[in-house]
Amino acid sequence: LSRIIRYAIERKKAEREREKLLSEQLAIQELEKRRNEFVNMVVHELRTPLTSLKAHAQILRKHFSLTGDEAVIRTTTRMNTQINKLTDLISDFQDITRIEGGRLQFRESYFDFDELVNEIVEEMQPVTDRQLLLRDGETNKTVWGDRSRIGQVITNLIMNAIKYAPDSDRIVIKMQSDDTTVTLQIQDFGPGIPQTVQDKIFAPFFRVEGATARTISGLGLGLYISAEIIQRQEGHLWVESQEGKGSTFCFTLPIEREHPLEEKETAS
Numbered sequence: 001l002s003r004i005i006r007y008a009i010e011r012k013k014a015e016r017e018r019e020k021l022l023s024e025q026l027a028i029q030e031l032e033k034r035r036n037e038f039v040n041m042v043v044h045e046l047r048t049p050l051t052s053l054k055a056h057a058q059i060l061r062k063h064f065s066l067t068g069d070e071a072v073i074r075t076t077t078r079m080n081t082q083i084n085k086l087t088d089l090i091s092d093f094q095d096i097t098r099i100e101g102g103r104l105q106f107r108e109s110y111f112d113f114d115e116l117v118n119e120i121v122e123e124m125q126p127v128t129d130r131q132l133l134l135r136d137g138e139t140n141k142t143v144w145g146d147r148s149r150i151g152q153v154i155t156n157l158i159m160n161a162i163k164y165a166p167d168s169d170r171i172v173i174k175m176q177s178d179d180t181t182v183t184l185q186i187q188d189f190g191p192g193i194p195q196t197v198q199d200k201i202f203a204p205f206f207r208v209e210g211a212t213a214r215t216i217s218g219l220g221l222g223l224y225i226s227a228e229i230i231q232r233q234e235g236h237l238w239v240e241s242q243e244g245k246g247s248t249f250c251f252t253l254p255i256e257r258e259h260p261l262e263e264k265e266t267a268s
């Protein structure tokens with residue numbers, strides 16, 4: 001009899017444990033849902049005045065570029081830079097909630113990979129004093145994927161090389177391809193990333209501790225979003241780095257994937 005009682009008690013205990021775990025999981029899901037709703041609301045509320053601010057700054061710059069007032073042009077240019085930073089930050093927050101809510105969308109079509117990389121390098125060169133060197137600059141490949149999202153990844157990786165390798169006078173960008181994939185490498189000659197955290201930098205909100213984290217602003221979202229985009233495009237993003245020697249961020253993308261013939265939108 002005592003064995004039966006003990007068994008019944010054990011079962012009751014296990015049942016209670018299971019119920020507790022379940023209610024904890026539900027509570028976490030509820031919290032995540034509320035956090036996402038909150039972030040969405042904040043993003044929406046910030047986006048509207050920011051868009052209007054940006055338009056006003058552009059009008060000011062246009063007006064004063066005609067009259068040639070240097071000081072005002074400089075100020076409006078700075079305003080524009082800061083507005084763009086805020087816009088990027090808001091976009092990152094929006095992407096995070098989209099990823100976590102399974103709502104990150106892709107607009108896919110065929111695009112010229114070399115043209116995209118060249119376009120981004122040309123756009124970014126004027127905003128940095130670092131040399132952006134395009135080596136082995138041709139794959140001659142047409143890739144099926146979301147051009148804008150892949151462009152977001154390339155921009156983010158080059159921006160990181162500029163931000164985190166301030167003493168690197170050049171950033172080397174290499175394109176390669178074979179029959180099935182294209183590869184892009186972005187190499188800087190900055191401080192590098194310690195071996196122990198090389199896989200952690202792709203987690204949300206992770207930043208490598210140290211002097212750079214304190215002086216260079218960021219939230220640790222860019223690489224997480226980039227890795228998610230590349231993975232969803234059936235590619236792979238990784239880093240090769242040695243402390244004191246620099247970092248090379250690389251990604252591969254398949255050239256052909258299963259897809260309908262026309263442009264399509266996919267949610268996760």
Ligand code: ADP
Nearest residue numbers: 160161164201207208218219220221222223247
């Ligand atoms: P953020 O730049 O907003 O911090 P990221 O997700 O882009 O976010 O990067 C995460 C962290 O990885 C950065 O905080 C930085 O510590 C490290 N990191 C990224 N790129 C480089 C690089 N090229 N060189 C050295 N460290 C880097």
